[in-house]
Amino acid sequence: MAAIGRVVSSSGRFFSPNILRISISRFLKTSSNCRTVMPAWVIDKYGNNDVLRFTKNAIFPIINYPNEVIVKVFAAGLNPMDIHMRGGHGAATMSMKRDPLNMNQAGSEFPLILGREVSGVIMECGLDVKYFKEKDEVWASIPPWKRGSLAEFVVLSANEVSLKPKSLSHTEAAAMPYVANTAWSALVNTGGLTKENCAKKRVLILGGSGGVGTFAIQMLKAWGAHVTVTCAKNAERLVTGLGADHVVDYTAGPVQVPLAALDKFDLILDNIGGSTEHWALNLLKPWSGAKYVTLVTPFLQNTDALGIADGMMQTAATVASRALKHLAKGVHYRWGFFAPSGPALDEIREMVDAGQIHAVVEETFNFTQVPQAFAKVEKGHARGKTVVQISNGGT
Numbered sequence: 001m002a003a004i005g006r007v008v009s010s011s012g013r014f015f016s017p018n019i020l021r022i023s024i025s026r027f028l029k030t031s032s033n034c035r036t037v038m039p040a041w042v043i044d045k046y047g048n049n050d051v052l053r054f055t056k057n058a059i060f061p062i063i064n065y066p067n068e069v070i071v072k073v074f075a076a077g078l079n080p081m082d083i084h085m086r087g088g089h090g091a092a093t094m095s096m097k098r099d100p101l102n103m104n105q106a107g108s109e110f111p112l113i114l115g116r117e118v119s120g121v122i123m124e125c126g127l128d129v130k131y132f133k134e135k136d137e138v139w140a141s142i143p144p145w146k147r148g149s150l151a152e153f154v155v156l157s158a159n160e161v162s163l164k165p166k167s168l169s170h171t172e173a174a175a176m177p178y179v180a181n182t183a184w185s186a187l188v189n190t191g192g193l194t195k196e197n198c199a200k201k202r203v204l205i206l207g208g209s210g211g212v213g214t215f216a217i218q219m220l221k222a223w224g225a226h227v228t229v230t231c232a233k234n235a236e237r238l239v240t241g242l243g244a245d246h247v248v249d250y251t252a253g254p255v256q257v258p259l260a261a262l263d264k265f266d267l268i269l270d271n272i273g274g275s276t277e278h279w280a281l282n283l284l285k286p287w288s289g290a291k292y293v294t295l296v297t298p299f300l301q302n303t304d305a306l307g308i309a310d311g312m313m314q315t316a317a318t319v320a321s322r323a324l325k326h327l328a329k330g331v332h333y334r335w336g337f338f339a340p341s342g343p344a345l346d347e348i349r350e351m352v353d354a355g356q357i358h359a360v361v362e363e364t365f366n367f368t369q370v371p372q373a374f375a376k377v378e379k380g381h382a383r384g385k386t387v388v389q390i391s392n393g394g395t
């Protein structure tokens with residue numbers, strides 16, 4: 001067998017770069033009880049909720065790389081991303097990233113399994129996985145180019161997976177990994193905040209009542225930041241209960257007016273986008289390293305419309321011109337993206353088990369009710385997360 005490079009992280013995790021396919025690994029480590037099919041919700045084409053189809057015959061996942069694990073899914077969190085993916089948004093980029101092993105014989109991604117968050121137990125480990133063992137309870141967020149968690153089993157790279165917080169049920173745990181990895185990527189990797197430098201920083205979250213916002217408020221408060229949040233009047237109690245120091249009701253009139261009367265901010269996390277970009281950067285402290293990080297970007301829209309090469313060029317040109325324009329005014333303009341990361345979830349687990357971060361589950365559905373769960377997320381006005389319980393372990 002070919003030698004495989006390894007990196008050991010500070011937490012003792014072993015990563016094998018996911019570039020070397022060991023096709024014989026499936027024979028070295030056979031999939032659980034040799035099953036070939038499993039129950040799942042799939043789509044066979046992009047569209048509205050009608051394209052969701054339940055099947056008992058989805059292909060059972062197998063370990064194709066030695067650093068992969070198979071997880072038995074107890075609960076799956078849903079996000080606006082699942083609605084976008086169901087409609088085909090981002091299909092061009094996902095097709096480029098998708099492993100040919102996750103395509104059908106005609107080279108198509110269908111049948112596609114959605115669901116970007118999972119909590120469950122490890123059923124099987126690839127030969128190179130040292131950090132996990134069978135029966136470990138784990139949580140993870142799933143890259144959008146991989147098969148998702150609305151199924152009985154899912155296969156993931158071990159470096160995307162983390163041991164589940166002991167203090168959370170599987171349903172609660174499934175409500176967090178995607179929004180936690182997104183908030184972490186936006187606030188830490190892009191925004192430069194850490195638990196060491198966050199104390200007393202003034203942070204504004206535009207759109208604090210949804211999945212990302214309810215997580216971000218809690219993480220920033222755990223790190224000592226002063227957090228201002230915009231949300232609708234009927235979400236004020238929710239965000240204040242999560243620790244928000246100051247709440248501004250965006251339904252009461254142009255929200256930039258009351259926000260402009262406040263002290264300026266060190267960082268803005270924008271979960272809303274659109275016209276917010278026209279005024280939000282004026283709320284930052286100029287010439288102090290203050291940053292605006294938006295999660296609402298035209299990246300996938302550009303690659304869908306223009307193709308990968310032109311879409312990426314257009315994206316690079318847009319972000320560079322906006323960043324330069326704002327840099328001239330002394331503030332930093334950035335785009336934030338979801339980034340799956342087991343090590344980030346390891347750190348978040350500690351905060352959860354220390355009681356600093358709580359799951360905010362708005363509604364749960366069972367496995368037969370996946371279309372209803374999608375309809376709920378699609379309606380918007382989220383107050384936390386929507387979770388599907390896949391098996392009895394998900395309670």
Ligand SMILES: NC(=O)c1ccc[n+]([C@@H]2O[C@H](COP(=O)([O-])OP(=O)(O)OC[C@H]3O[C@@H](n4cnc5c(N)ncnc54)[C@H](OP(=O)(O)O)[C@@H]3O)[C@@H](O)[C@H]2O)c1
Pocket residue numbers: 079080081179182206207208209210211212213230231232250271272294295296297336337338380381382383384
């Ligand atoms: N770039 C990435 O990789 C990435 C990753 C994750 C998420 N995202 C994007 O980030 C955004 C937030 O994600 P999410 O999961 O938190 O969405 P979500 O759960 O649907 O929450 C959005 C929240 O914003 C509130 N809202 C709507 N309009 C508002 C406004 N003008 N001002 C303040 N609050 C408003 C909504 O409630 P009301 O309508 O009742 O006010 C809802 O609570 C979405 O657009 C999502 O697509 C991007």
